[in-house]
């Protein structure tokens with residue numbers, strides 16, 4: 047069988063790798079670490095990005111905010127009628143939301159006032175949602191329910207300090223369970239009337255407006271028309287929202303890679319060192335092999351195997367460890383930098399989306415150059431006449 | 439069997455450190471010869487040996503091995519001739535450290551489509567013939583000098599070559615081991631192989647079975663003696 | 666066993682593990698809550714625009730929404746999230762007509 051020759055050469059390659067056991071194990075470990083880190087980042091940021099895409103494509107097509115002197119301000123609700131008149135707009139709804147800092151827990155909550163009902167049969171919501179005009183009831187995220195100093199659950203009372211220094215109490219009638227945590231962990235949903243009372247929001251205003259456009263292709267046109275009619279408004283497109291998340295995870299990945307630069311550079315130096323010269327010992331070994339009858343192609347094949355064994359082993363181990371790290375161990379090593387931190391942190395299981403394209407690029411940027419850097423310097427040694435081994 | 443015609447070899451031609459190592463050498467070694475290249479250090483013996491053994495090419499002149507002009511062969515064919523015709527025994531043995539005696543002996547024939555079990559069988563047979571049966575899986579760096587040389591001989595024999603080339607084979611051996619080496623070579627000659635040894639050791643070239651002595655000095659042939 | 670055989674076995678084991686992980690990822694995705702329509706319904710009904718990835722400060726809670734503290738909100742389309750907005754330029758307004766492709770349901 048014609049394969050036997052190649053397997054024999056592979057046998058010898060493995061034998062000579064084992065001869066320099068510590069050096070080669072060291073290389074494999076550094077190499078594995080590089081692959082592990084980079085692919086961990088790829089797995090984690092791709093997974094987060096995919097989740098953002100999947101979830102946020104349900105966001106309003108356009109959010110219209112009002113600006114005064116370049117700063118965000120409450121928007122008048124009479125704008126709604128005008129915007130409804132723009133062709134392509136199917137509906138406009140006001141949004142009432144803001145933040146509430148709880149000094150006891152030292153955490154920010156997001157407070158949302160709703161003016162319409164919904165989510166009656168939602169399986170992620172335990173209990174029910176406040177109805178639009180109901181007073182002193184709230185639905186809260188599981189994150190808040192768990193983090194409050196005194197554990198809250200359905201039926202407990204939540205106290206919030208209103209803008210006029212009075213305390214308002216809310217009966218917890220619903221909880222967003224942790225499956226939805228990535229969108230709801232810090233939410234407190236109350237009725238629109240309660241919200242306005244809590245923050246003393248004037249009548250006929252809203253935080254901003256959600257504009258629905260049924261034809262995707264018309265979204266930018268509608269946004270442009272809104273901007274033309276109301277120069278003090280700022281339409282935010284859903285695509286911009288998604289793009290922001292791409293960018294957020296992008297710069298966070300970049301941050302980690304920067305932190306990781308030291309190891310990366312060490313690895314590049316290692317590969318460079320290999321690529322730029324053979325040790326005298328390696329040169330002599332090549333000379334001996336040629337002198338006793340190996341062809342140039344046999345020597346190069348041996349070097350190919352050497353590069354392949356080291357880089358493939360490292361690549362596979364690195365990828366497997368990265369997968370386990372990200373999707374079984376919750377990205378414990380990277381989470382602080384990539385996922386962000388906070389007092390109320392949703393406990394979420396990452397969805398194992400795998401970006402084969404990026405993995406393939408990673409492979410072609412590591413395995414291929416490594417093999418090349420083992421073969422190329424041997425090239426010169428293996429095409430020169432082997433008579434050097436006759437001397438000295 | 440081996441012929442050189444006006445072979446000249448320069449090293450570093452055109453540079454200030456140019457050396458004329460072999461100068462206009464024409465010799466002939468016949469099949470079954472026990473030939474010795476004799477001469478002081480630096481006289482060009484090793485260089486001539488490597489030219490004959492297809493390890494390097496002459497600057498001018500021709501080298502003919504088994505009726506083939508090898509001096510202008512492309513690299514691949516030179517390797518082929520080298521592998522199929524010659525067995526080399528180097529002055530420093532040049533065994534690969536860290537692997538066993540048997541693996542060293544099998545090395546020349548690894549890049550062939552023969553199963554390793556078969557290769558091992560022939561390696562073991564050769565080693566046994568050389569009295570190395572107790573050292574087959576021994577790491578080479580732990581061998582004595584004589585054993586290392588016998589491993590090197592076994593490695594030279596694994597291709598079943600027609601011609602054995604040895605460079606200063608007795609330089610690192612005492613008299614007893616040198617005699618032993620020579621008797622092995624004599625044995626091989628009697629089996630029909632051609633032996634070529636480069637040496638300045640009288641113990642070698644004074645042997646009565648040496649059939650051809652080529653004495654060299656400063657890269658030139660000084661005297662050819664046929665017994 | 667020959668060393669080459671051991672290497673092939675080692676490689677094969679790795680490939681099998683990778684294949685198993687790939688299958689695992691599919692199974693895990695298919696039952697992953699992120700794909701539940703309940704969660705999408707919440708996002709839609711409550712008009713949510715941001716993920717709860719950092720509640721440590723108000724300016725990190727809703728990175729897509731302009732606010733008093735947003736770093737760059739003048740140029741339309743500029744990203745509201747610092748330091749991203751200072752590094753990544755806003756898109757060309759001429760190309761705003763083209764939509765970023767959004768993957769539809771499922772992996």
Ligand SMILES: Nc1ncnc2c1ncn2[C@@H]1O[C@H](COP(=O)(O)OP(=O)(O)O)[C@@H](O)[C@H]1O
Nearest residue numbers: 437449457459478479480481482483484485486
């Ligand atoms: N690769 C080389 N480069 C430069 N000079 C060499 C080289 N090989 C041999 N020489 C020189 O060629 C001459 C002959 O060397 P060599 O053939 O080794 O002689 P011997 O084997 O008889 O001692 C010496 O002067 C040696 O220094």
Ligand SMILES: [Mg+2]
Nearest residue numbers: 483484605606
């Ligand atoms: Mg010499």
